[in-house]
Structure formats: structure tokens, C-alpha cells
Amino acid sequence: MKDKYKVCSLFAGIGGIDLAFQQAGFEIVWANEIDEDACKTYRYNFPDTVLAECDIRKIGADDIPDFDILTAGFPCQSFSVCGNKKGFADERGNIFFEIMRISDAKKPKIIFLENVANLTEHDNGKTFNRIHNELSERDYYIRYLIADACNYGIPQHRTRTYIVAFKDYEMCTGFRFPEEQPLKKHIFDIIDRSVNAEDKFYLLENSVQYQKMKDTITDENQIYRFSDYGIQKSKDGISFTLKANMGTWYNRVPIIKDNFGIRTITPQECLALQGFPKSFAFPDIPMKSIYKQCGNTVAVPLVNSIAKQISKCILYKR
Incomplete structure (x- = not known):
């Protein structure tokens, strides 16, 4: 992209959104990001990007360089069906207004937001209406999409709400979210069962977990995990949603049967199911943090396809 549009990334995590926009030609x-271990992973993979490691509420707008696009995968626990669903009554939900504070000061041309699918339904739609109104009152024109990653070529059920807001009306009317595409890859087109993983990922044969999984795994082309309702099994070779609680409860990490035994999937396999490239890596941080980061990030190819559509609008406008 000539004269690259500059991106400011809030709540960056390990940089899934940033990677997607970078791949689409943005800078x-x-x-x-506030999480210490996530910052270590971010810096490890984005050494040239300035990363402010602190609470966004402590950052003044003058501390941020000028930019064209603001991106934010803002905290979702207060809106998620898996969280407490307190929304703006939750301190984490109110973080959304920090996005507005910075937008007021920097006036980006485009705002990209990512959150859980339940965002549009939360509090009978009042939460989403508030977000929509906050943007429209600032003269942004809005498009949004609720999309499952598996409908965009990624073998994982991961339904999220994506919001793109434009200052320019013509740019907004010309914007189109990417079309759905048939799923050509499934779980084991990405995870190689013929490669022996490290011993620490295999369940011990004398463990209760191993025995339960051994009795449950009837289809070796699916992925499994322990859940609140027993053992969960995927369908059609598509992974269930990878969650941040993989870092809190190790037994929530998905499990497969490979050529060498029964094991949890590795962090790199989690990233692969999120569409990250093999070159993306983790520094020396606790394994619980690594798994949490894998569940907290985004499906990169889907965000990348949206970023490419944004790029088309920019080029057309020029």
C-alpha cells in the first residue's frame, strides 16, 4: 500500500489483529497491552513496534503518535456468555470508553473493533446500541459482522463480532465484508499426528484422564476436551472454540490421539488453528500464560480478510 496507513493497536494481546493488518499492508x-507475559510475546514477534505496557487509563493521548486506524480487541469477559455478562457495569466493560477517549483526541479515519458474538445481544441489545451511538455521535459510519471463523476457511468454531467504523461516508458505503468461503482444511490438515510431540504433552497411561479419554475417543479424526459437562467432542473435523481458560485449567486444553499416544495439543498447534504462521513463536514464559494467550487472540486469516477489504476502500478513495 503506497503511503501506508498507520495503525494504533489497543488491547493488543500477542498481536493477532496487528499481524492481520500488517499482512494486509498496514504499518x-x-x-x-497490560498483561506482562502477553507483552513479552508481542515484543518477541514485533520487535520494531513501540509497545506501551500499562493500563490504557494511564496513557495520555499525547503519548500516542499520530495514526490513521485504531484497532481494539477490547476485553470481552463482561459481554461473553461464558463471563459475568455485567457489560458496562463491569470495570472491564467500561474500558470501551477509553477507546472513545483516544478517538476523540486523535480522530482516526477508521476504527476496527473485535469482541464476542454476544456483544449484539447483551442486555437486550442495549450494549451494542450504546457502542453504535457512541461511534455515530462522533460522525462515524458503521458496518458490523457476526462471523464464525469456520465459514472463512479456518477449522475452528470461533464466532465474533467485528465492527468497522469510517469517518468517510463514501468509504463506508464502498466497504464490503469478505464473502464466506468453503472450508478446505480440517483439524488434521493442520495438526500433524505423525510427528512425536514432547513427552510433557502426552497423558500418562496410568492417569485417570488417560483412561477416560481412551474410552471416549471413538473417532480419531476429531478433537476432544474435558468440559463442565463431561468430555466434549468436535464435529466434522472442526475444532471447538479455543478459550483463554486453557491457561487456568490445564485439563481444558484440547486433546487428540496421535501415532504415539493421547496428548494435549501444543501451543504451536493452537496458534495454527488460529491461523498464525509457523514463524510466530513464544518467548520463555510460563506454559499457562502461553495457553491463555492462544485462547485470547483472534483468527488471523479472518481479520486479515477484513483488513484487505478496508485496504480496497482506501485505494478506491484515493
């Missing part, structure tokens, strides 16, 4: 000029 990430500044990012913010």
Missing part, C-alpha cells in the same frame, strides 16, 4: 506504529 503498526504503536500498541498497548
Whole structure:
């Protein structure tokens, strides 16, 4: 992209959104994240990007360089069906207004937001209406999509709400979310069962977990995990949603049977199911943090396809 549009990334996590926009030709000029281990992973993979490691509420707008696009995968627990669903009554939900504060000061041309699918339904739609109104009152024109990653070529059920807001009306009317595409790859087109993983990922044969899984795994082309309702099994070779609680409860990490035994999938396999490239890696941080980060990030190819559509609008406008 000639004269690259500059991106400011809030709540960057390990940089899934940033990677997607970078792949689409945008330049990430500044990012913010509060989680210490996530910052280590971010810096490990984005050494040239300025990363502010602190609470966004402690950052003044003057501390942020000028940019064209603001991206934010803002905290979702307060809106998620798996969370407490307190929304704006939750301190994490109110973080959304920090996005507006920075937008007021920097006036980006485009805002990209990502959150859980339940965002549009939360509090009978009042939460989403508030977000929509906050943007429209600032003269943004809005498009949004609720999309499952498996409908965009990624073998994982991961339904999220994507919001793109434009200052320019013509740019907004010309924007189209990417078309759905048939799923050509399934779980074991990505995970290689013929490669022996490290011993630490295999369940011990004398463990209760191993015995339960051994009795449950009837289809070796699916992926399994322990859940609140027993053992969960995937369908059609598509992974269930990878969750951040993989870092809190190790037994929530998905499990497969490979050529060598029964094991949890590795962090790199989690990233692969999120569409990350093999070159993306983790520094020396606790394994629980690594799995949490894998579940907290985004399906990169889907965000990338949206970023490419944004790029088309920019080029057309020029």
C-alpha cells in the first residue's frame, strides 16, 4: 500500500489483529497491552513496534503518535456468555470508553473493533446500541459482522463480532465484508499426528484422564476436551472454540490421539488453528500464560480478510 496507513493497536494481546493488518499492508506504529507475559510475546514477534505496557487509563493521548486506524480487541469477559455478562457495569466493560477517549483526541479515519458474538445481544441489545451511538455521535459510519471463523476457511468454531467504523461516508458505503468461503482444511490438515510431540504433552497411561479419554475417543479424526459437562467432542473435523481458560485449567486444553499416544495439543498447534504462521513463536514464559494467550487472540486469516477489504476502500478513495 503506497503511503501506508498507520495503525494504533489497543488491547493488543500477542498481536493477532496487528499481524492481520500488517499482512494486509498496514504499518503498526504503536500498541498497548497490560498483561506482562502477553507483552513479552508481542515484543518477541514485533520487535520494531513501540509497545506501551500499562493500563490504557494511564496513557495520555499525547503519548500516542499520530495514526490513521485504531484497532481494539477490547476485553470481552463482561459481554461473553461464558463471563459475568455485567457489560458496562463491569470495570472491564467500561474500558470501551477509553477507546472513545483516544478517538476523540486523535480522530482516526477508521476504527476496527473485535469482541464476542454476544456483544449484539447483551442486555437486550442495549450494549451494542450504546457502542453504535457512541461511534455515530462522533460522525462515524458503521458496518458490523457476526462471523464464525469456520465459514472463512479456518477449522475452528470461533464466532465474533467485528465492527468497522469510517469517518468517510463514501468509504463506508464502498466497504464490503469478505464473502464466506468453503472450508478446505480440517483439524488434521493442520495438526500433524505423525510427528512425536514432547513427552510433557502426552497423558500418562496410568492417569485417570488417560483412561477416560481412551474410552471416549471413538473417532480419531476429531478433537476432544474435558468440559463442565463431561468430555466434549468436535464435529466434522472442526475444532471447538479455543478459550483463554486453557491457561487456568490445564485439563481444558484440547486433546487428540496421535501415532504415539493421547496428548494435549501444543501451543504451536493452537496458534495454527488460529491461523498464525509457523514463524510466530513464544518467548520463555510460563506454559499457562502461553495457553491463555492462544485462547485470547483472534483468527488471523479472518481479520486479515477484513483488513484487505478496508485496504480496497482506501485505494478506491484515493
